[in-house]
Amino acid sequence: MTLFTIRVRAKIMTIVIKPATRQMFAALRAIELASFTTLRAAGAVTGRATASSAEDLQRYLAAGLLWAALTPEALPVGFLGAYQQQGWLHIAEMDVDPVWQRQGIGRGLMAQAIKEGRARKLRGVTLTTDRFAPFNAPFYAALGLHIVARDECPERLKAILAAESAAGFDARRRVAMMMLF
Secondary structure, eight states: OEEEEEEETTEEEEEEEEEOOGGGHHHHHHHHHHHHHHHHHTTSOOSSOOOOOHHHHHHHHHTTOEEEEEOTTOOEEEEEEEEEETTEEEEEEEEEOGGGTTSSHHHHHHHHHHHHHHHTTOSEEEEEEESSSTTSHHHHHHTTOEEEOGGGSOHHHHHHHHHHHHTTOOTTTEEEEEEEO
16 A cells, blocks of 8 residues: 555645555546546547446456555545566556546556566566657656657567557557566
8 A cells, every 4th residue: 555645726635545446446447437538638539438348457456456546535536457468567557537637646556556566576567658648658758668669669569559559549649668677
């Protein structure tokens, strides 16, 4: 469990990052759908809003790689889901409710995932994201991840990028990023 303090509308509160539970799935999916509006406004996504399936969330949960950021009232305001693949921790989804964005919650969720990847003695962390939205690739770069040129991507990241393109994401905007431990 990770604790950190934020200021929201002139009020100081403690946000807790802890393992999510199955009972939180509906709230986590709602956060992801709400975050879609922020991504759409940045031009990072088009089309109908979608969220992680219960099966995907269950896979992250079963792997011990699903965390929720909770208010003092235990209200989920952000989450991160990941999985291990070929010795790497892959961040599959990370979202913060738009009302709670820009408060350090995403940074706290990523710090938790990176800490877990190191504790598991993995090679590093990877993810795919939008290269142009200012709160995506630049945010992850500030945390120490770097963009991997497409021709230098491991096959597993090329496959993820191809699947995203097939799902309707603009391939010109998508990039893979990684951090070595």
